[in-house]
Amino acid sequence: MSDPIIQVAGLNKFFGDNQVLRDIDLEVARREVVVVIGPSGSGKSTMLRCLNLLEKPDSGEIRIEGKSLLDPATRITEMRAEAGMVFQRFNLFPHMNVLENITLAPIRVRGWPAEKAKAKAMELLRKVGLSEKAASRPDSLSGGQAQRVAIARALAMEPKIMLFDEPTSALDPEMVGEVLNVMKELASDGMTMVVVTHEMGFAREVGDRVLFMEQGRIVETGTPQELFEAPRQERTRAFLSKVL
Amino acid sequence: MKGMGYTIGISIVSILLGAILGLAIGFGKMSPRWYLSWPVSGYINFFRGTPLILQILIMHFIIVPLFLDKTNAVAAAIAALSLNSAAYTGEIYRAGIQSIDPGQREAAYSLGMTRFQAMRHVILPQAVKRMIPAFGNEFIVLVKDSSLISVIAVPEIMYWANAAKGQYLRVWEPYLTAAVIYFVLTYLLNKLLQYVERKV
Numbered sequence: 001m002s003d004p005i006i007q008v009a010g011l012n013k014f015f016g017d018n019q020v021l022r023d024i025d026l027e028v029a030r031r032e033v034v035v036v037i038g039p040s041g042s043g044k045s046t047m048l049r050c051l052n053l054l055e056k057p058d059s060g061e062i063r064i065e066g067k068s069l070l071d072p073a074t075r076i077t078e079m080r081a082e083a084g085m086v087f088q089r090f091n092l093f094p095h096m097n098v099l100e101n102i103t104l105a106p107i108r109v110r111g112w113p114a115e116k117a118k119a120k121a122m123e124l125l126r127k128v129g130l131s132e133k134a135a136s137r138p139d140s141l142s143g144g145q146a147q148r149v150a151i152a153r154a155l156a157m158e159p160k161i162m163l164f165d166e167p168t169s170a171l172d173p174e175m176v177g178e179v180l181n182v183m184k185e186l187a188s189d190g191m192t193m194v195v196v197t198h199e200m201g202f203a204r205e206v207g208d209r210v211l212f213m214e215q216g217r218i219v220e221t222g223t224p225q226e227l228f229e230a231p232r233q234e235r236t237r238a239f240l241s242k243v244l
Numbered sequence: 245m246k247g248m249g250y251t252i253g254i255s256i257v258s259i260l261l262g263a264i265l266g267l268a269i270g271f272g273k274m275s276p277r278w279y280l281s282w283p284v285s286g287y288i289n290f291f292r293g294t295p296l297i298l299q300i301l302i303m304h305f306i307i308v309p310l311f312l313d314k315t316n317a318v319a320a321a322i323a324a325l326s327l328n329s330a331a332y333t334g335e336i337y338r339a340g341i342q343s344i345d346p347g348q349r350e351a352a353y354s355l356g357m358t359r360f361q362a363m364r365h366v367i368l369p370q371a372v373k374r375m376i377p378a379f380g381n382e383f384i385v386l387v388k389d390s391s392l393i394s395v396i397a398v399p400e401i402m403y404w405a406n407a408a409k410g411q412y413l414r415v416w417e418p419y420l421t422a423a424v425i426y427f428v429l430t431y432l433l434n435k436l437l438q439y440v441e442r443k444v
Binding site for chain 1: 345347348350351352353354355356357358361365366369370373
């Protein structure tokens with residue numbers, strides 16, 4: 001693969017005696033959108049959370065732009081600043097308003113002046129269609145709005161990659177679309193994205209590549225067309241027949 | 245009335261020292277490093293598991309004389325009350341911090357924040373709000389428990405109540421007066437804490 005931005009090799013992860021990731025190998029190219037699907041407990045989220053070390057792998061190697069995440073000399077906070085993450089449950093900071101949620105990290109981590117961070121935040125709020133919510137408290141937002149703010153918050157750090165951990169799973173059905181639209185726009189802007197999701201429509205439409213995981217392994221990978229229309233593995237076929 | 249200054253002064257100093265030391269105790273208890281968390285657990289168990297009056301006596305007759313030529317009742321009282329209070333406030337800090345959804349910390353980390361930044365800007369502001377009622381309880385208990393330091397002759401309210409009883413051979417008046425004073429002090433403290441709780 002030319003110019004991979006994420007390289008994962010031989011990744012293993014245990015929770016106690018339970019092996020949740022088995023020899024994961026993965027490369028993601030710059031500007032690529034990789035969608036990870038699979039049954040619950042297949043290790044999708046754990047793999048994603050290893051990419052910014054919210055989970056620490058037990059063995060293997062992860063490189064972002066060639067730089068090893070697991071090298072003790074690597075400053076992990078710097079690497080995390082380059083990888084935005086969007087969580088299933090939004091995880092907005094409830095004691096701050098929307099604007100403060102978005103500007104906190106650019107000011108504290110990047111050291112931006114407050115004015116610059118605010119301008120960036122307002123630009124992003126426009127982009128996700130929530131300019132009028134800048135002064136709102138997170139608990140006054142709908143799920144869809146909260147998740148769009150969470151996306152804006154992650155983007156405010158100007159990350160090189162975006163990680164999405166089931167971003168629409170906690171949403172009421174009528175709000176899924178507004179979040180997926182923001183993600184689609186982001187993909188068309190050329191953001192490198194790894195998306196764990198159950199939204200097969202999104203995977204098919206936006207994904208450059210789809211990964212099917214089961215029992216901690218990557219069972220099959222291919223373009224959405226290959227994977228959805230002509231899965232090679234029996235287990236992929238069985239899973240797809242249940243969800244499609 | 246003569247003892248009020250001592251009761252108020254010693255209570256305030258002990259509350260402040262206890263709250264500061266408690267922060268260290270709370271973080272020590274949460275530390276994944278056994279050489280920090282074990283001694284802290286021992287500390288908490290000792291101060292919660294033995295009577296305060298015994299801690300005051302030990303401080304006065306054994307510990308303080310090790311550091312000062314002559315024991316000093318006020319120093320011993322403050323030391324015993326604040327060390328005791330720290331064991332309780334430490335647990336309040338710990339419980340408050342651990343009550344915050346782990347997703348908050350993860351979100352902060354995912355944005356590149358250090359552990360300190362996540363604690364300072366994300367976890368503590370939320371946790372402190374939840375801690376205030378428990379702190380209020382602890383402070384009120386401390387004001388009342390400060391009456392125990394009369395056993396080492398710190399001239400606070402309880403001491404004077406006892407002295408008056410001995411001098412005038414009356415029981416009702418001195419004790420009732422002392423009760424009223426403690427009640428007014430804790431009542432005012434409670435009002436103050438309610439005000440703070442609303443403000444935060």
